[in-house]
Amino acid sequence: MKKRQITIKDIANALNISPSTVSRSLADHPDISLITKERVIEFTKVHGYKPNVLASSLRTSNSKTIGVIIPQIVHYFFSSVLTGIEDEAEKAGYKIFICQSNEIYEKEVKAVQALLETRVCGVLASVAKTSARYEHFQDLIDNDIPMVFFDRICTGILTDRIVVDDYAGSHNAVDYMVKTGCRRIAFFGTLSHLPINNNRRMGYEDALRRNGLPVDPVLMRVCDNYTDALALTPQLLALPEPPDAFFAVNDETAVGILNVVKSLGYKVPDQVSICGFTNSVLSEYCDPMLTSVDQHSYELGATAMQLLLDKITTPSDNHQLASRVIKTQLVVRNTTRPLS
Amino acid sequence: MKKRQITIKDIANALNISPSTVSRSLADHPDISLITKERVIEFTKVHGYKPNVLASSLRTSNSKTIGVIIPQIVHYFFSSVLTGIEDEAEKAGYKIFICQSNEIYEKEVKAVQALLETRVCGVLASVAKTSARYEHFQDLIDNDIPMVFFDRICTGILTDRIVVDDYAGSHNAVDYMVKTGCRRIAFFGTLSHLPINNNRRMGYEDALRRNGLPVDPVLMRVCDNYTDALALTPQLLALPEPPDAFFAVNDETAVGILNVVKSLGYKVPDQVSICGFTNSVLSEYCDPMLTSVDQHSYELGATAMQLLLDKITTPSDNHQLASRVIKTQLVVRNTTRPLS
DNA sequence: TTGAAAGCGCTAACAC
DNA sequence: GTGTTAGCGCTTTCAA
Numbered sequence: 001m002k003k004r005q006i007t008i009k010d011i012a013n014a015l016n017i018s019p020s021t022v023s024r025s026l027a028d029h030p031d032i033s034l035i036t037k038e039r040v041i042e043f044t045k046v047h048g049y050k051p052n053v054l055a056s057s058l059r060t061s062n063s064k065t066i067g068v069i070i071p072q073i074v075h076y077f078f079s080s081v082l083t084g085i086e087d088e089a090e091k092a093g094y095k096i097f098i099c100q101s102n103e104i105y106e107k108e109v110k111a112v113q114a115l116l117e118t119r120v121c122g123v124l125a126s127v128a129k130t131s132a133r134y135e136h137f138q139d140l141i142d143n144d145i146p147m148v149f150f151d152r153i154c155t156g157i158l159t160d161r162i163v164v165d166d167y168a169g170s171h172n173a174v175d176y177m178v179k180t181g182c183r184r185i186a187f188f189g190t191l192s193h194l195p196i197n198n199n200r201r202m203g204y205e206d207a208l209r210r211n212g213l214p215v216d217p218v219l220m221r222v223c224d225n226y227t228d229a230l231a232l233t234p235q236l237l238a239l240p241e242p243p244d245a246f247f248a249v250n251d252e253t254a255v256g257i258l259n260v261v262k263s264l265g266y267k268v269p270d271q272v273s274i275c276g277f278t279n280s281v282l283s284e285y286c287d288p289m290l291t292s293v294d295q296h297s298y299e300l301g302a303t304a305m306q307l308l309l310d311k312i313t314t315p316s317d318n319h320q321l322a323s324r325v326i327k328t329q330l331v332v333r334n335t336t337r338p339l340s
Numbered sequence: 341m342k343k344r345q346i347t348i349k350d351i352a353n354a355l356n357i358s359p360s361t362v363s364r365s366l367a368d369h370p371d372i373s374l375i376t377k378e379r380v381i382e383f384t385k386v387h388g389y390k391p392n393v394l395a396s397s398l399r400t401s402n403s404k405t406i407g408v409i410i411p412q413i414v415h416y417f418f419s420s421v422l423t424g425i426e427d428e429a430e431k432a433g434y435k436i437f438i439c440q441s442n443e444i445y446e447k448e449v450k451a452v453q454a455l456l457e458t459r460v461c462g463v464l465a466s467v468a469k470t471s472a473r474y475e476h477f478q479d480l481i482d483n484d485i486p487m488v489f490f491d492r493i494c495t496g497i498l499t500d501r502i503v504v505d506d507y508a509g510s511h512n513a514v515d516y517m518v519k520t521g522c523r524r525i526a527f528f529g530t531l532s533h534l535p536i537n538n539n540r541r542m543g544y545e546d547a548l549r550r551n552g553l554p555v556d557p558v559l560m561r562v563c564d565n566y567t568d569a570l571a572l573t574p575q576l577l578a579l580p581e582p583p584d585a586f587f588a589v590n591d592e593t594a595v596g597i598l599n600v601v602k603s604l605g606y607k608v609p610d611q612v613s614i615c616g617f618t619n620s621v622l623s624e625y626c627d628p629m630l631t632s633v634d635q636h637s638y639e640l641g642a643t644a645m646q647l648l649l650d651k652i653t654t655p656s657d658n659h660q661l662a663s664r665v666i667k668t669q670l671v672v673r674n675t676t677r678p679l680s
Numbered sequence: 681t682t683g684a685a686a687g688c689g690c691t692a693a694c695a696c
Numbered sequence: 697g698t699g700t701t702a703g704c705g706c707t708t709t710c711a712a
Contacts, residue, residue: 003484005459007705018683023707031681048479050456054398055705058688063394073422079414086440095454098438100426114435116390119345139388144343226621255625262627281566285595287602287627347689358699363691371697395689398704683712688705695700 006049015039026051057119065095066308067115069125071103071152076280077250077297078126081150084301085124092309094121101128112136116143122308123147127154129192146311150304152194160311162304162324166196169293169328170203173275174247176330178211180337182245182273185213186236188223188257189249200249200277219243229256237264244272245336251276255286258335274335288334300326346389355379366391397459405435406648407455409465411443411492416620417590417637418466421490424641425464432649434461441468452476456483462648463487467494469532486651490644492534500651502644502664506536509633509668510543513615514587516670518551520677522585522613525553526576528563528597529589540589540617559583569596577604584612585676591616595626598675614675628674640666 008026012019017036024032025040043049057063066089073079082098089096097118099111108128115123116139123140125147134156140147141159153161177185187204190197205215218239223232229248233256236243246261248254254276258268266272268288276283279294307322332338348366352359357376364372365380383389397403406429413419422438429436437458439451448468455463456479463480465487474496480487481499493501517525527544530537545555558579563572569588573596576583586601588594594616598608606612608628616623619634647662672678 053457058394059706074419117393
């Protein structure tokens with residue numbers, strides 16, 4: 001026998017007042033007398049009344065919920081962004097509904113569907129690597145759901161976005177490696193349609209060019225996880241002209257490279273330099289500790305949420321889209337040489 | 341101008357049928373003629389109808405949502421459990437509503453409140469380290485919300501639970517270290533009321549005793565994160581009789597110990613052995629790779645969700661609580677010596 | 681200061 | 697095979 005939750009009507013009957021008075025008391029409406037309010041509050045406490053948010057959301061057409069579409073929370077970067085998102089949401093009295101795409105396009109589409117059905121007030125999204133179509137996101141826009149893309153944005157969709165300065169981050173890191181004597185720097189990136197990858201690659205290429213170094217396609221590979229790095233790194237080191245440095249688009253990949261390089265007997269950073277991206281906790285756990293590009297992930301999440309809340313509370317029809325950039329910062333540790 | 345979503349009534353009017361017929365068509369009710377169903381489906385596709393789950397949940401008193409209360413998703417163990425939970429939930433057609441307690445009692449209480457208000461069909465919870473009171477969980481029970489505790493259970497509350505065999509896991513690990521020659525093994529654990537900690541400590545103590553080794557309180561410390569391990573480890577190594585091995589309740593702590601031990605010039609595992617708990621990806625990232633106790637976290641999450649779904653679908657009034665145990669497995673890597 | 685009544689969008693008896 | 701009707705629990709005009 002499932003016990004029925006107590007309702008406003010129950011309170012009204014018990015107290016011999018009307019449901020509307022109860023509702024107003026709970027909402028602390030100024031018209032209601034203090035005595036009445038106190039009686040109501042007292043009753044809710046004693047009897048453990050829990051407002052049914054389903055009902056109030058339906059009635060007010062406001063679910064006070066934000067949908068978050070995120071690739072994978074196992075990754076330090078995303079779980080850290082999520083913390084920023086949650087903290088801001090909580091301050092503003094919003095709940096968040098997290099959907100993991102697991103980098104799978106189909107799951108992303110389903111997530112959008114679920115968020116639409118849940119009548120979320122807004123959506124924060126970072127797109128899956130495999131997503132090459134964007135109609136599902138357009139669907140959100142078409143239904144007037146405010147949305148903000150973060151980190152992995154979707155250029156085809158006209159809406160606010162917040163990213164990290166991937167180009168500068170990657171440019172600075174590579175520039176630093178060149179300045180410390182590296183001449184053949186390999187690039188391990190992601191294969192996807194996302195601007196984030198182009199930007200990081202361009203930062204890499206431009207840093208080389210500005211330093212008068214050649215851009216060698218042989219050194220540029222698709223590899224963005226630990227396991228693949230274990231397989232690919234030995235191939236590069238076996239080249240006639242092997243790299244003397246590696247730049248990877250995330251820390252897991254960088255650590256994979258590091259483990260291979262060490263196991264093959266190279267000295268890090270004397271013979272081979274390595275730099276990652278994200279500056280996750282991981283970078284302090286490996287040995288030598290990893291030089292990495294900090295993305296200020298918490299700040300990214302918090303700012304994304306603030307942007308979204310702005311859109312929700314002050315819906316402006318002049319659709320000039322905000323485009324924020326979070327600065328990165330190169331954190332030099334011991335997988336790269338010091339500046340002489 | 342916020343665009344109103346299209347409703348069942350709209351479809352009914354457009355198609356000159358009644359709302360109930362539309363509803364039944366969408367639910368694929370056997371009574372409805374194929375032609376009608378097709379007309380309805382066609383219309384929903386063309387006009388992008390999204391059912392309002394708020395309304396249907398309210399009407400049916402079934403939100404098809406499971407609440408999950410979890411300490412911190414940044415940790416590999418929990419995010420990995422979460423994946424198991426999500427996969428099972430999805431199979432069964434349930435959404436999940438994730439609440440992070442961040443190990444803070446007050447946030448845990450708020451989470452329970454939110455879940456109650458959202459009218460979730462059930463709750464999966466792993467309790468915060470700082471929670472010493474449990475009325476909030478009792479509140480769920482009192483409202484007949486099926487619930488299952490996982491990993492960090494709450495002994496005061498009578499409900500289903502699923503844990504890892506912490507005692508055996510820790511016993512085996514310590515026993516292994518003794519068998520490989522360690523004589524003074526330090527224990528780094530958590531300070532909390534949770535059984536999980538007692539069990540791990542007892543496993544440690546019993547393994548020592550069965551091998552005829554003394555249990556020295558000096559070697560047993562409260563320390564369960566990377567930063568604290570950096571501070572505490574040197575103190576232990578400076579003892580007149582320093583430990584020759586460390587057993588930590590999680591991998592982050594173990595890596596912290598490892599980094600200190602190495603930096604002080606000790607050889608691992610020759611002079612000092614180290615073992616962690618969880619077997620997170622982390623254990624392959626450090627050097628030497630970390631020996632750790634695998635907790636089968638994905639399986640833990642999946643099983644927890646299955647247990648909960650069982651309770652939800654077949655609510656038995658005979659409250660005999662299920663208590664499942666997931667086996668652990670010692671994964672030997674290079675921070676411990678081989679068995680001779 | 682409070683109450684009556686309508687309705688958010690959906691479902692499910694019950695009727696025909 | 698389809699329609700009528702009532703109501704899930706809440707909020708909010710409008711009236712008193």
